[in-house]
Amino acid sequence: KLSENSENTLRNTLRAFSFILFRILNSDSSSLCFNGGVSSAVFFFFAPGFSTYFEIEFWNLKLLLFQAITVLRSMGLFRTVVKEAWEKTFLFTKFLCFLHVTDNYLVDPVKIYGPSMLPAIDLNPSIFLAERITPRSGKVTHRDIVVFRSPQNPRRTVTKRVIGLEGDTITYVSNPENNDNDKHETAVVPKGHVWVQGDNKYNSTDSRHFGPIPYGLIESKIFWKVFPVEDFGSFWRK
DSSP states (O other): OOOHHHHHHHHHHHHHHHHHHHHHHTSOGGGHHHHHHHHHHHHHHHOTTOOHHHHHHHHHHHHHHHHHHHHHHHHHHHHHHHHHHHHHHHHHHHHHHHHHHIIIIIEEEEEEOSSTTTTTSOSSOEEEEEESHHHHHTOOOTTOEEEEEOSSOTTSEEEEEEEEOTTOEEEEESOTTOGGGOOEEEEEOOTTEEEEEOSOTTSOOSHHHHOOEEGGGEEEEEEEEEESGGGOEEOTTO
């Protein structure tokens, strides 16, 4: 059991410690020295009988508290930096998701060049916007210009015009390059397929060569011309 004098000394010590902790927690690093001096004075005013050993321990404790507060404040800055980085990363991720959804399910740019679609599409490279909603909803119709995977090489995309839908009877010239043998052939488009041809029948590899294509190979339908800029505008069934 503590004596009355020891109990009072302990009580004063706890008061001084509480005062020191309060001053440190409510001050910045530039005023810690001043606050430390005030706290020390208060401490030794309330507990003048303490030995040098306790004085050293007190300063060690204060140093530990200062280091702990510095670390906590640094962690606060670190948390702010991490929070800002996370918010920017999340925003960038949302942007990438938006691009992914737009490119795969809504609209994507398409670069087209070559002689097969003359005169509708120039020989020089042109850039178009192609929408993916119509093919997915099964509403591709006659005269639409579509982009599809080549049945001969699935790594390539091809641009042709839809000539016939499932059930249509198509009559075409099998070898238009040979004027001496202008032979006409007839084909019926099977269910789930479309018949596609290039506008330039003399220089186009299309359904006349590889037959009707499965509807599932169609990726998009061209609807807007972007480049060259002088031709900028709608491109529905040109």
